[in-house]
Amino acid sequence: MQTKQIAFDMTVNGNGIMISAQDLVKIYSNKVKAVDKISFEVREGEVFGFLGPNGAGKTTTIKMLTTLASITEGRASVAGYDVRSHPSSVRQSIGVVPQELTADEELKGIENLILSARLHHVPSDVARNRAGDLLRLVDLEGAADRRVKTYSGGMRRRLQMAMGLLHTPKILFMDEPTLGLDIQTRSKMWEYIRKLNRENDLTVFMTTHYLEEADSLCDRVAIIDEGTIKVSGHPGELKEKLGGDILTIEVSSGLDLTSFFQGIQDVSDVSKKDSTYRITLPRTEKALPAIVQGLSQKGIQISNISFTKPTLDQVFLKITGRSMRDEESPAAPPAWIQSA
Amino acid sequence: MAPFGDTIALTGRALRKYFRNPSAIVPGLATAIFYLALFGNSFNPQNLIPSSSSSGGSALQAFGGAPTYITYLTAGVICLILVFNMAFGGIDLVLDRQLGFLNTLLSAPITRASIYFSGVLQNLVKAMILAFLAFGVAFVIPNGLKLPAGFGILNFVGIFAAFALLGIGLSCVFTALALTLRSIDSLVAIVNFVTLPLVFASGALFPSSSFPGWLKEIADVNPITKASEAARLLIVNGTLTGSNFWTFANDLVYLVVFAVVLALLGYMAARNALKAE
Numbered sequence: 201m202q203t204k205q206i207a208f209d210m211t212v213n214g215n216g217i218m219i220s221a222q223d224l225v226k227i228y229s230n231k232v233k234a235v236d237k238i239s240f241e242v243r244e245g246e247v248f249g250f251l252g253p254n255g256a257g258k259t260t261t262i263k264m265l266t267t268l269a270s271i272t273e274g275r276a277s278v279a280g281y282d283v284r285s286h287p288s289s290v291r292q293s294i295g296v297v298p299q300e301l302t303a304d305e306e307l308k309g310i311e312n313l314i315l316s317a318r319l320h321h322v323p324s325d326v327a328r329n330r331a332g333d334l335l336r337l338v339d340l341e342g343a344a345d346r347r348v349k350t351y352s353g354g355m356r357r358r359l360q361m362a363m364g365l366l367h368t369p370k371i372l373f374m375d376e377p378t379l380g381l382d383i384q385t386r387s388k389m390w391e392y393i394r395k396l397n398r399e400n401d402l403t404v405f406m407t408t409h410y411l412e413e414a415d416s417l418c419d420r421v422a423i424i425d426e427g428t429i430k431v432s433g434h435p436g437e438l439k440e441k442l443g444g445d446i447l448t449i450e451v452s453s454g455l456d457l458t459s460f461f462q463g464i465q466d467v468s469d470v471s472k473k474d475s476t477y478r479i480t481l482p483r484t485e486k487a488l489p490a491i492v493q494g495l496s497q498k499g500i501q502i503s504n505i506s507f508t509k510p511t512l513d514q515v516f517l518k519i520t521g522r523s524m525r526d527e528e529s530p531a532a533p534p535a536w537i538q539s540a
Numbered sequence: 541m542a543p544f545g546d547t548i549a550l551t552g553r554a555l556r557k558y559f560r561n562p563s564a565i566v567p568g569l570a571t572a573i574f575y576l577a578l579f580g581n582s583f584n585p586q587n588l589i590p591s592s593s594s595s596g597g598s599a600l601q602a603f604g605g606a607p608t609y610i611t612y613l614t615a616g617v618i619c620l621i622l623v624f625n626m627a628f629g630g631i632d633l634v635l636d637r638q639l640g641f642l643n644t645l646l647s648a649p650i651t652r653a654s655i656y657f658s659g660v661l662q663n664l665v666k667a668m669i670l671a672f673l674a675f676g677v678a679f680v681i682p683n684g685l686k687l688p689a690g691f692g693i694l695n696f697v698g699i700f701a702a703f704a705l706l707g708i709g710l711s712c713v714f715t716a717l718a719l720t721l722r723s724i725d726s727l728v729a730i731v732n733f734v735t736l737p738l739v740f741a742s743g744a745l746f747p748s749s750s751f752p753g754w755l756k757e758i759a760d761v762n763p764i765t766k767a768s769e770a771a772r773l774l775i776v777n778g779t780l781t782g783s784n785f786w787t788f789a790n791d792l793v794y795l796v797v798f799a800v801v802l803a804l805l806g807y808m809a810a811r812n813a814l815k816a817e
């Protein structure tokens with residue numbers, strides 16, 4: 201049994217696969233089938249995003265992988281250990297940032313970190329040093345000696361993340377790490393996660409409601425709904441399935457510019473209505489300068505220009521044929537760009 | 541030694557919270573004063589049976605020769621305080637589950653036993669602190685606890701050993717219960733249903749010799765009776781000799797068995813309650 205496990209470890213680590221799920225099923229005691237035969241793999245150093253609406257089964261999947269929920273059917277391994285047969289080895293290899301905020305309100309920020317370190321058997325001098333580094337990383341140095349009940353929601357989320365990282369896990373599970381944060385704080389969180397991923401080769405499994413988040417952060421994404429994975433791949437690929445961003449340009453010119461737009465690299469579709477063009481772009485950032493430059497060379501005035509990023513809702517709509525039943529997630533606002 | 545360290549770390553967290561919020565101690569202490577003053581006066585046989593004797597001394601004969609009723613009552617009231625604080629101490633554990641803190645423990649590389657034993661220990665320490673304070677209160681209130689001449693530190697240790705053993709057993713029961721239940725409402729319902737009968741079917745407040753037969757039979761096996769009897773023997777007599785000593789030793793052995801058995805049963809229940817959902 202023991203030797204078999206070691207052999208299993210080596211093959212898994214040899215492939216650099218840190219998380220593997222095969223036909224995972226979770227049926228809760230009340231007969232709710234929260235997860236229905238999902239399979240995926242996460243490689244070492246990858247940021248893997250689980251994208252889905254409320255009740256899709258994201259938290260349930262994390263709970264199974266972090267040994268909190270039993271696996272009804274199927275097989276999962278984390279850090280090379282079979283989750284069902286070696287839960288304590290799994291626990292030793294992971295950090296968990298849960299969806300709910302679990303830092304103790306009555307304790308100070310630093311005390312929460314030290315407690316978390318003790319529960320992961322980090323020697324106390326090492327813990328103090330790392331706590332200092334992590335507090336700096338998440339910009340909580342100044343608040344370390346304050347009780348958590350005086351923290352804002354954003355500060356709590358950042359502390360929670362630090363608590364999940366103090367013992368330098370190989371794999372970090374984060375359940376909606378930016379839920380309820382404003383845009384600035386959210387992009388700060390993304391920065392931390394990127395930094396950790398880059399510098400410490402940390403493998404990240406995270407769930408989110410937000411496509412922008414998955415887009416900016418994740419190497420690979422799986423869209424989950426009603427307990428099944430609908431599609432997975434690089435965020436760019438998913439966007440391409442939608443055809444990309446929609447750029448809307450209104451010009452003050454009677455000329456038909458359709459072929460001009462079609463001639464620009466990366467433009468995948470152009471439609472015209474009066475003097476307004478809807479242009480589908482897989483990569484707006486690249487195509488936009490070329491479009492603006494081309495138009496100004498032709499001496500054509502842009503009277504209005506805007507673009508919409510594809511939202512999770514649109515990807516979801518395309519894949520499932522219905523709208524995301526998600527009230528919490530605000531639709532991504534269109535970014536308005538006025539021409540000079 | 542990791543499980544031991546984990547238990548200490550978790551207990552430390554709970555106690556730090558407790559001491560940081562002294563408002564939690566105040567109601568406990570107020571209850572102690574209230575019980576002693578209320579029971580000490582309203583149940584005082586010297587008041588209840590005024591005609592039985594001019595001095596009231598003979599009414600107290602049934603109370604093991606205690607010089608004042610509060611002297612008789614102190615051990616019982618402390619048992620009562622232990623029961624209630626153990627029972628309601630479980631609320632913190634239910635909250636830990638509801639707030640997700642328990643999940644962070646369950647996904648950490650610590651033994652399930654350390655979660656259970658830290659629950660037992662934190663409730664025990666909190667309740668024992670109140671037991672000490674209640675003892676002090678009984679001592680200072682007017683017409684209160686009168687210790688016999690020659691009462692020494694060993695007598696004091698003996699009294700609190702009896703309380704601690706009762707406390708361990710109770711803490712195990714209520715910790716296991718709190719880890720099993722998922723709502724504060726159901727915990728409070730069970731606690732209310734169980735605790736009062738448990739206390740009144742014991743010799744904590746009145747000598748069980750005065751009970752009707754069926755009640756006496758229950759009271760005689762009730763660990764609360766044993767703990768209050770053991771503590772009271774020392775409170776009233778100081779150092780024990782003869783049959784008093786053997787009664788005390790017998791009670792203590794009974795309480796040790798009670799504590800060990802409930803610790804094991806509680807552990808089994810807790811392990812089941814801490815299984816993955």
Ligand SMILES: Nc1ncnc2c1ncn2[C@@H]1O[C@H](COP(=O)(O)OP(=O)(O)OP(=O)(O)O)[C@@H](O)[C@H]1O
Nearest residue numbers: 228230232234253254255256257258259260261817
């Ligand atoms: N402990 C439980 N017992 C029974 N059913 C549960 C339990 N936890 C979750 N469920 C059900 O399982 C399904 C999936 O829930 P889950 O929490 O995994 O969704 P989620 O994708 O994390 O949603 P959210 O975005 O709202 O956090 C839901 O239908 C939910 O009601």
Ligand SMILES: [Mg+2]
Nearest residue numbers: 258259299375
């Ligand atoms: Mg969730």
